[in-house]
Amino acid sequence: MSTPLAEVIRVAVVEDQPLFRSMLERTLAQMPGLRVVASVGTFAEARAALRPGSVDVALLDIDLPDGNGIALGVMLRREQPRLGVLLLSAHDAMDLLLDLPPDVADGWGYLSKNSSTSEELLLSAVRSAAVGVTVLDPELLARATPRAGSDVARLTHRQYEVLRLLASGLSNAGIGEQLGITEKSVQNHVNALYATLGIDADPSRNPRVSAALRLLEETGTGT
Structure with a gap:
């Protein structure tokens, strides 16, 4: 920090x-x-x-x-x-x-x-x-769609929503407010998407950063 x-x-x-x-x-x-x-x-x-x-x-x-x-x-x-x-x-x-x-x-x-x-x-x-x-x-992320066959494409619709908001810098509380769900529910979705994307709990790496970069890597932006 x-x-x-x-x-x-x-x-x-x-x-x-x-x-x-x-x-x-x-x-x-x-x-x-x-x-x-x-x-x-x-x-x-x-x-x-x-x-x-x-x-x-x-x-x-x-x-x-x-x-x-x-x-x-x-x-x-x-x-x-x-x-x-x-x-x-x-x-x-x-x-x-x-x-x-x-x-x-x-x-x-x-x-x-x-x-x-x-x-x-x-x-x-x-x-x-x-x-x-x-x-x-966030405006560019809103136009992005998962690439076929990617791990990001395997996420549920709600998990993808959470990932996109996470990548735009929102906290779990902010994501919950945006989606109208509890912070606990957000954390459950975050844990699930980490598992799907194979993001481990290595303390030397920020998992939110890793998740944001995976989203960027495995999506394409429409014109």
């Missing part, structure tokens, strides 16, 4: 479009428990500004004028293993998370600039990134 949620989460914005960057900066600055400590527009500026220990979560545009936001995130995570990374993109490139090097693959988030991302979702995604939880764009 990079920072307790009771403390202020220090956020850096790396976005090359000045208007979108300023909008993000203003929005984040107004959110409770967050503080924007850096706002830059290039790979080089980010390398200079995001020194180890200065930031808890980095919001990274994938397409930067002098480099790639994913490569930047990998570099930063190797220097700062507890850094949360939340990727932003104007394209549906969520499956790029599957190509991350294994040593830094856990706990990345992805939001599309083109989806109807709310302030509540952005805040939730930043907080999740701060504690190493993967959050995937």
Whole structure:
């Protein structure tokens, strides 16, 4: 865990479009428990500004004028293993998370600039990134369908609903509220889908992160 949620989460914005960057900066600055400590527009500026220990979560545009936001995130995570990374993109490139090097693959988030991302979702995604939880764009997930023959396709309809909401960063309580079922029922569904997907209880791996990545791996997004 990079920072307790009771403390202020220090956020850096790396976005090359000045208007979108300023909008993000203003929005984040107004959110409770967050503080924007850096706002830059290039790979080089980010390398200079995001020194180890200065930031808890980095919001990274994938397409930067002098480099790639994913490569930047990998570099930063190797220097700062507890850094949360939340990727932003104007394209549906969520499956790029599957190509991350294994040593830094856990706990990345992805939001599309083109989806109807709310302030509540952005805040939730930043907080999740701060504690190493993967959050995937819920609007893109809503268009995803399981690939035939995959383990995800073996899930019941309700288990798939739970998995999709889990991958969008909701807690068990939040999933229960969304689906109108008890938190205990949610946990039962989570346990069942872990069993179907073969996700074990290895304490070195976050099972929710593993489940989110399996969902990403075994689904296709419709156009």
